[in-house]
Amino acid sequence: MTSSPSADRPVVEMSGISIEFPGVKALDQVDFRLFPGEVHALMGENGAGKSTLIKALTGVYGIDAGRIVVDGAEHRFSGPGEAQDAGIATVYQEVNLCENLTVAENIMLGHEPRRLGAIDWRAARRAAAEHLATMGLDIDPASSLGSHSIAIQQLVAISRAMVVDAKVLILDEPTSSLDADEVAQLFAVVRRLRDQGVAVLFVSHFIEQVYEISDRMTVLRNGQRVGEYRTDELDRLELVSTMIGRSMDVLEDLQVSTEHTVDAEQGATPYLSAVGLGRKGDVRPFDLDVYAGEVVGLAGLLGSGRTEVARLLSGADRADSGTTRIKDVPTRLRNPRAAISQGIAFSSEDRKSEGVVGDLTVRENIVLGLQAGRGWMRRLPRRQVDEIVEKYMAALNVRPANPDALLRNLSGGNQQKVLLARWLATAPELLILDEPTRGIDVGAKAEIQKLVAELASQGMAVVFISAELEEVLRLSHRIGVMRDRRKVAEIVNSEDVGVDDVVELIASGGEH
Amino acid sequence: MPATTGSRTRPAGPTGLRNLTHHTLFWPVVALVALLVANTIFSPDFLSVSILDGHLFGAPIDILRNSAPLLLVSLGMTLVIATRGIDLSVGAVVAIAGALSLSFIATAPDPGAVSTVIIAIAIALGLCLVLGIWNGFLVSVVGIQPIIATLILMTAGRGVAMLITEGQITTVTSAPFKTLGAGFWLGLPAAALIAYGVYLIVALITRRSALGMLVEAVGINPSASRLAGVRARTIVWTVFALSGLFSGLAGLILASNVMAADANNAGLFIELDAILAVVIGGTSLQGGKFSLSGTLVGVLIITTLTLTVTIVGISPLVTPLFKALVVIAVTLLQSPRVRDKLAARARQRAARPEEVAA
Numbered sequence: 001m002t003s004s005p006s007a008d009r010p011v012v013e014m015s016g017i018s019i020e021f022p023g024v025k026a027l028d029q030v031d032f033r034l035f036p037g038e039v040h041a042l043m044g045e046n047g048a049g050k051s052t053l054i055k056a057l058t059g060v061y062g063i064d065a066g067r068i069v070v071d072g073a074e075h076r077f078s079g080p081g082e083a084q085d086a087g088i089a090t091v092y093q094e095v096n097l098c099e100n101l102t103v104a105e106n107i108m109l110g111h112e113p114r115r116l117g118a119i120d121w122r123a124a125r126r127a128a129a130e131h132l133a134t135m136g137l138d139i140d141p142a143s144s145l146g147s148h149s150i151a152i153q154q155l156v157a158i159s160r161a162m163v164v165d166a167k168v169l170i171l172d173e174p175t176s177s178l179d180a181d182e183v184a185q186l187f188a189v190v191r192r193l194r195d196q197g198v199a200v201l202f203v204s205h206f207i208e209q210v211y212e213i214s215d216r217m218t219v220l221r222n223g224q225r226v227g228e229y230r231t232d233e234l235d236r237l238e239l240v241s242t243m244i245g246r247s248m249d250v251l252e253d254l255q256v257s258t259e260h261t262v263d264a265e266q267g268a269t270p271y272l273s274a275v276g277l278g279r280k281g282d283v284r285p286f287d288l289d290v291y292a293g294e295v296v297g298l299a300g301l302l303g304s305g306r307t308e309v310a311r312l313l314s315g316a317d318r319a320d321s322g323t324t325r326i327k328d329v330p331t332r333l334r335n336p337r338a339a340i341s342q343g344i345a346f347s348s349e350d351r352k353s354e355g356v357v358g359d360l361t362v363r364e365n366i367v368l369g370l371q372a373g374r375g376w377m378r379r380l381p382r383r384q385v386d387e388i389v390e391k392y393m394a395a396l397n398v399r400p401a402n403p404d405a406l407l408r409n410l411s412g413g414n415q416q417k418v419l420l421a422r423w424l425a426t427a428p429e430l431l432i433l434d435e436p437t438r439g440i441d442v443g444a445k446a447e448i449q450k451l452v453a454e455l456a457s458q459g460m461a462v463v464f465i466s467a468e469l470e471e472v473l474r475l476s477h478r479i480g481v482m483r484d485r486r487k488v489a490e491i492v493n494s495e496d497v498g499v500d501d502v503v504e505l506i507a508s509g510g511e512h
Numbered sequence: 513m514p515a516t517t518g519s520r521t522r523p524a525g526p527t528g529l530r531n532l533t534h535h536t537l538f539w540p541v542v543a544l545v546a547l548l549v550a551n552t553i554f555s556p557d558f559l560s561v562s563i564l565d566g567h568l569f570g571a572p573i574d575i576l577r578n579s580a581p582l583l584l585v586s587l588g589m590t591l592v593i594a595t596r597g598i599d600l601s602v603g604a605v606v607a608i609a610g611a612l613s614l615s616f617i618a619t620a621p622d623p624g625a626v627s628t629v630i631i632a633i634a635i636a637l638g639l640c641l642v643l644g645i646w647n648g649f650l651v652s653v654v655g656i657q658p659i660i661a662t663l664i665l666m667t668a669g670r671g672v673a674m675l676i677t678e679g680q681i682t683t684v685t686s687a688p689f690k691t692l693g694a695g696f697w698l699g700l701p702a703a704a705l706i707a708y709g710v711y712l713i714v715a716l717i718t719r720r721s722a723l724g725m726l727v728e729a730v731g732i733n734p735s736a737s738r739l740a741g742v743r744a745r746t747i748v749w750t751v752f753a754l755s756g757l758f759s760g761l762a763g764l765i766l767a768s769n770v771m772a773a774d775a776n777n778a779g780l781f782i783e784l785d786a787i788l789a790v791v792i793g794g795t796s797l798q799g800g801k802f803s804l805s806g807t808l809v810g811v812l813i814i815t816t817l818t819l820t821v822t823i824v825g826i827s828p829l830v831t832p833l834f835k836a837l838v839v840i841a842v843t844l845l846q847s848p849r850v851r852d853k854l855a856a857r858a859r860q861r862a863a864r865p866e867e868v869a870a
C-alpha cells in the first residue's frame with residue numbers, strides 16, 4: 001500500500017469552491033484535497049456536483065468563489081487544455097471523442113509523434129496500439145472510433161488520458177458501461193499509476209468498485225461537502241447514508257419477485273417472437289420469445305451481441321435474416337418508428353448520441369417519443385403534457401425538478417432518468433432497456449429496478465440488458481446468454497441461479 | 513478538444529437588465545434600431561409615412577416591400593438550417609420562377625388576363641416545389657450532404673432558367689402580374705402583404721403544432737430523434753420542399769417588380785443574404801434551435817442596410833464591405849464564447865479588483 005497521505009503535501013487543493021448556475025447552486029463552499037499516490041473516490045447522488053467539481057478544477061467552468069492550488073501554486077485554468085498542460089489528465093463523464101476519426105487518431109490527437117515536422121502516422125499507430133495494450137484492449141487502431149460500442153469508446157478515452165504523463169488522473173464514471181474484466185484491467189492500470197505516485201480521482205456509482213480501488217473518499221450532497229473519509233474507516237451502509245442524508249434500507253428491501261407468472265409452457269402466445277433473426281457482422285441468427293408480464297434478461301460480455309439483439313428487436317437496425325412475429329403476426333420492423341407503432345420502446349445504451357436531445361428542455365425530451373408517434377400535426381395538448389411530465393419526473397425523481405431546464409444542463413444520471421421517462425411515457429407493450437441504470441446512483445437504481453419489476457407485473461414485456469450481472473439476475477424471469485455474437489443458452493431464473501452460474505455459462509458458451 | 517465550455521449564463525447585477533441583454537435578439541434589435549436612428553439623423557423625415565392616392569409611401573414602407581423576397585427565401589432557409597442543412601439553390605430557383613412565369617405570360621394569347629397570370633403563377637410555383645422536393649430527395653433519401661446537393665441546382669438552375677428564356681431577357685406587360693411586386697392592397701404593398709402573411713402562417717404552424725419541436729430535435733440530434741420515432745427523413749424533405757416553394761414565390765415578386773426575366777441576375781447572391789439573415793437572427797448553422805423572429809429582424813437589418821447605402825449615397829461598391837462589418841459585429845456579440853469571455857471578465861473585475869484576470 002501507499003504511505004500515509006497526510007505525510008505529503010496535496011497535489012490538488014481546492015477550497016471554498018462555489019459555482020452557481022441559474023436556479024441551481026451546483027457547488028457551495030466545497031473543499032477538496034487530492035494527495036499523490038492515492039486513489040480518491042468522489043461520491044454523491046446524481047446531481048450532487050461531482051462532475052461540476054471536476055470541471056471547476058480543469059477549467060471547463062469558471063468558479064464564482066474559492067481557490068484552486070495545484071502543486072503549491074494557485075491556478076485558475078481557462079480550459080481543459082491548460083489543465084492538461086499542468087499535468088491533469090481527465091476523462092469526462094460523457095465520452096468526448098471524434099467518432100469519425102480512427103481510434104489511433106483519437107488517442108494520439110495533440111501528441112502525435114513527428115518526424116521532420118510532419119506527423120509520423122505509423123509511429124502514432126504503433127504508440128496508440130501500445131497504449132491500448134496496457135488497457136488490455138485488442139482493437140485495430142486504424143478502425144474508425146464510431147464503429148465501436150460505447151464501452152470501447154470509454155476505454156479509448158481512458159487510453160487517451162494515459163498518453164499524457166500526468167500527475168493527476170481524473171476518471172468521471174469510467175466504468176459505467178464496462179464488464180468485470182475491463183474493470184479489473186482498468187483497476188490494474190490505476191493501481192500501477194498510483195504506485196508511481198499519480199493522484200487518481202475516481203467517480204463511480206458502483207459501491208463495490210469504490211471499496212475495491214479507493215484509499216479515501218470525499219462525499220458531496222446537494223453541492224456541499226459532507227466529509228472526507230478513509231475508505232477503510234467507513235462501511236458501505238454508512239457511506240450510503242452519508243450520501244443520501246438518511247439511513248438507507250431501500251437496498252435491503254428490494255426483493256423483486258422473479259417467480260414466473262407467465263409460463264412459456266402454458267401455450268400462451270408470446271408478445272414478441274424472433275425466429276432466426278440475425279444481421280451479418282452483428283449477431284448470428286437467434287430465437288427469442290418475450291411474453292407479456294415477464295422480464296427477459298440478456299447476459300454476455302462486452303461485444304457479445306447483447307446490444308445488437310436489442311437493436312434488431314427494436315428496429316434500430318434492420319435484420320437481414322429471420323422473422324419477427326408480434327402477437328403471432330409476422331411483422332417487419334424496418335425502422336424504429338415501425339417498432340414504436342407496434343408498442344415497442346427501445347432505450348439505447350448510448351445516451352449521448354442516441355438519446356439526449358440536449359438543447360431541448362426536459363419537458364420536450366420526455367414527450368418527444370409520444371409526440372413523434374402522433375405526428376407533427378396533432379400536438380399533445382399542454383395539459384396532458386404537463387401531467388405526463390410531472391408524473392414521470394416525480395416517479396423517477398428527476399432533479400432539478402424543473403421541466404424547463406435544458407437537458408444538457410442536467411447531471412448524467414438525471415439525463416438517463418429523463419430518457420427512461422421518454423419511453424415510459426409512450427406506454428409501451430414491450431420495453432427494451434439497454435443499460436438503463438448506467439450512471440444512476442444507488443438509491444435511484446433501486447427505484448428504477450423496482451419500477452421495471454412493477455411494470456412487468458402489470459403486464460409489460462421487458463427486455464433488460466446490463467453489464468451488471470447482479471442486476472440482470474435480480475430482475476429477470478428468463479435470461480438469454482450471449483457469447484461471440486451468438487445466443488448460446490437460455491435459462492429460467494430462480495433462487496438457485498447465481499452470478500457464478502451465469503459467468504460459467506458465458507465462459508463455456510453453453511456447452512456442458 | 514475535450515469537453516467544450518458550455519455556455520453558462522449567470523446572473524450578476526440587475527437580473528432584469530441582464531436577461532434583456534442576454535436575449536438572443538437583443539443585439540440584432542439594437543443594430544436595427546441604430547440603423548434606423550442613423551438614417552433619421554441623416555434625413556430627418558426618414559421614418560415619416562405619407563398617404564398618396566390611398567397608398568402608404570415612405571422609407572418604412574419601402575423597407576417592408578423590399579424585404580418581401582428576402583423574407584420568403586430566409587423563411588425556408590431558417591427551417592432548412594434548423595435541420596442541419598443549407599439550401600444554396602434558392603437564387604437559382606428565384607430565377608427559374610421568374611423566367612417560367614414571364615415566358616408563359618409572354619407567349620400566352622392574352623398576357624393581361626387574370627386567368628393567364630394565375631396559371632403562370634401556379635406553373636412556376638409548382639415547378640419550384642418540385643425543385644425543392646428534388647433537393648430534399650437528394651439530401652434525405654440519397655444522403656448527399658445538403659451543401660453539395662443544393663450546389664447542383666444552384667449551378668444547373670440558372671442554366672434551366674436560360675433555357676426557358678432562350679437566353680433573352682424577356683420583358684412583358686401584364687397589369688395583374690405587375691400587382692404582385694409593385695401593386696398595393698389595402699394601402700399596403702402587395703408584395704409585403706404576401707410575404708408577411710406567409711411568414712405569419714409559417715410561424716404559427718411551427719409553434720402551434722409540434723413541427724417546430726420536431727424540426728429542432730432532428731437538427732440537434734438526428735440519431736436520437738430517429739430512435740424516438742421522429743420521421744426525420746420526412747421532416748428534412750419537407751423543409752427543402754418549402755424552401756423551394758418560398759423561393760419560387762420570392763422569384764415571382766422579384767420578376768413582377770421589373771417585369772423582366774433575367775436568368776443571369778435575378779436573385780443573384782440572395783442565398784448569401786438569406787443565410788446572413790438567419791445567422792444574424794441567432795439560428796446556428798449547426799442546426800437545432802431556430803428563431804423565426806430572429807430571421808425577421810435579420811431580414812429587416814439587411815434590407816435597411818441596402819436602403820441606407822442608397823439614401824446616404826455611399827457608393828454601391830462599398831455596400832458589401834459595409835454589410836460585412838454589421839454582420840461581424842452582430843454575430844460576434846451573439847457568440848456564446850465572446851459573451852462568456854465578456855461576462856467572465858466583468859465578473860472577475862468585480863470580484864477581485866486587485867488581481868489581473870487569469
Ligand SMILES: Nc1ncnc2c1ncn2[C@@H]1O[C@H](COP(=O)(O)OP(=O)(O)OP(=O)(O)O)[C@@H](O)[C@H]1O
Nearest residue numbers: 021026046047048049050051052409410411412413
Ligand atoms: N451547465 C449547467 N447549467 C445549469 N445547471 C448545471 C450545469 N451543469 C450542471 N448543472 C447542475 O448542477 C448540479 C450538479 O451536476 P453534476 O453534473 O455535477 O452532478 P453529478 O454529481 O456529476 O451527478 P451524476 O452522478 O448524475 O453524474 C445538477 O443539479 C445539474 O443540474
Ligand SMILES: [Mg+2]
Nearest residue numbers: 051093411412
Ligand atoms: Mg456526473
